[in-house]
Amino acid sequence: MRSPRPSAGLLRAPFMDDFNPCLDCGICCTHFRISFYWAEADDAPGGFVPVEMTEKLNHNLRCMKGSNQVPRRCSGLTGEVGREVSCSIYENRPTPCREFPVYFEDGTPNPKCDELRATIGLPPLPQSPLPRAA
Numbered sequence: 001m002r003s004p005r006p007s008a009g010l011l012r013a014p015f016m017d018d019f020n021p022c023l024d025c026g027i028c029c030t031h032f033r034i035s036f037y038w039a040e041a042d043d044a045p046g047g048f049v050p051v052e053m054t055e056k057l058n059h060n061l062r063c064m065k066g067s068n069q070v071p072r073r074c075s076g077l078t079g080e081v082g083r084e085v086s087c088s089i090y091e092n093r094p095t096p097c098r099e100f101p102v103y104f105e106d107g108t109p110n111p112k113c114d115e116l117r118a119t120i121g122l123p124p125l126p127q128s129p130l131p132r133a134a
């Protein structure tokens with residue numbers, strides 16, 4: 001049985017052995033401008049996002065290449081949106097990708113995910129079987 005778990009982040013690693021709603025989706029990686037504090041790029045001390053996959057936005061911010069143009073598609077995304085995708089820099093993806101929730105803490109699916117998924121014909125996220133927070 002597939003077992004969704006409350007979690008967060010674009011293109012998550014599997015929640016369980018066989019369930020990750022992001023890996024046949026990926027639409028959010030073609031929807032948002034993925035911007036973050038410049039020092040997350042690995043040309044800064046302690047940075048981790050490959051700088052060559054980013055571009056400078058202003059004095060404080062960089063963004064993922066491909067996410068600041070139309071059509072929009074983050075340069076880290078591989079595969080075909082709506083079929084099979086992955087993040088080529090998953091372990092080093094920037095903060096906004098880590099903080100976008102698939103499920104909220106109470107197990108409720110993120111309505112923005114469902115809204116985006118619907119634009120490519122994917123069904124709404126299943127309800128998490130985990131108990132809701134009191």
Ligand code: SF4
Nearest residue numbers: 010022025026028113
């Ligand atoms: S829109 Fe939601 S389900 Fe789809 S890849 Fe992004 S985080 Fe995952």
Ligand code: SF4
Nearest residue numbers: 029074076077087097
């Ligand atoms: S860095 Fe990875 S998770 Fe973040 S938008 Fe790009 S492909 Fe998606």
